[in-house]
Amino acid sequence: EVQLVESGGGLVQPGGSLRLSCAASGFTFTIYWMNWVRQAPGKGLEWVANMNQDGSKKQYVDSVKGRFTMSRDNAKNSLYLQMNSLRAEDTAVYYCARTDYGGNSLGYWGQGTLVTVSS
Amino acid sequence: QSVLTQPPSVSAAPGQKVTISCSGSSSNIGNNYVSWYKQLPGTAPKLVIYENNKRPSGIPDRFSGSKSGASATLGITGLQTGDEADYYCGTWDSSLSAGVFGGGTKLTVL
Numbered sequence: 001e002v003q004l005v006e007s008g009g010g011l012v013q014p015g016g017s018l019r020l021s022c023a024a025s026g027f028t029f030t031i032y033w034m035n036w037v038r039q040a041p042g043k044g045l046e047w048v049a050n051m052n053q054d055g056s057k058k059q060y061v062d063s064v065k066g067r068f069t070m071s072r073d074n075a076k077n078s079l080y081l082q083m084n085s086l087r088a089e090d091t092a093v094y095y096c097a098r099t100d101y102g103g104n105s106l107g108y109w110g111q112g113t114l115v116t117v118s119s
Numbered sequence: 120q121s122v123l124t125q126p127p128s129v130s131a132a133p134g135q136k137v138t139i140s141c142s143g144s145s146s147n148i149g150n151n152y153v154s155w156y157k158q159l160p161g162t163a164p165k166l167v168i169y170e171n172n173k174r175p176s177g178i179p180d181r182f183s184g185s186k187s188g189a190s191a192t193l194g195i196t197g198l199q200t201g202d203e204a205d206y207y208c209g210t211w212d213s214s215l216s217a218g219v220f221g222g223g224t225k226l227t228v229l
Contacts, residue, residue, distance in 0.1 A: 044220060
């Protein structure tokens with residue numbers, strides 16, 4: 001069974017940092033592109049970043065470029081999102097998701113972890 | 120403001136059919152596959168349509184997808200109360216080099 005389990009969310013002050021993790025199991029992690037998607041409270045989905053199988057290609061939404069860094073450890077079947085210089089507008093549930101089909105279709109999602117940026 | 124445009128809400132009676140539209144441009148829908156996601160309150164989104172019109176395993180054939188030019192449509196027939204959810208379209212935008220979603224459509228089964 002495919003499982004994606006996020007962790008690392010919490011309350012952080014504006015300007016602070018947080019590192020999210022996503023533990024993958026039940027599939028061959030090394031052959032999939034992976035993504036982070038977020039959802040602000042009461043709002044819609046926003047794609048944040050994705051990364052190819054070996055981590056050599058990364059793409060980010062403009063609003064997080066220069067502040068967020070996505071990485072992966074294929075030996076640990078894990079995905080990460082290092083978030084620096086956090087702003088109130090980064091407050092959201094952050095999901096990791098697996099790219100399964102064309103058009104960056106996301107076939108499996110984790111349960112999400114809540115990040116709250118507030119003083 | 121989302122890159123893809125969806126109606127905020129749609130509604131229909133049980134057993135009826137509903138369609139949800141998703142409008143984009145040549146840099147996204149016009150030249151990339153479209154996916155649709157169903158999200159129940161407090162839960163993660165679930166893929167219901169991929170590559171414009173294909174259904175993942177376990178998704179009933181009451182769900183269908185289509186694409187024409189820079190627009191896509193999700194159709195749901197034989198509506199059930201369990202279909203009440205928020206639905207999002209998504210694709211890749213080749214100009215932005217980023218994933219994009221619609222703003223979401225709340226489906227109410229009256």
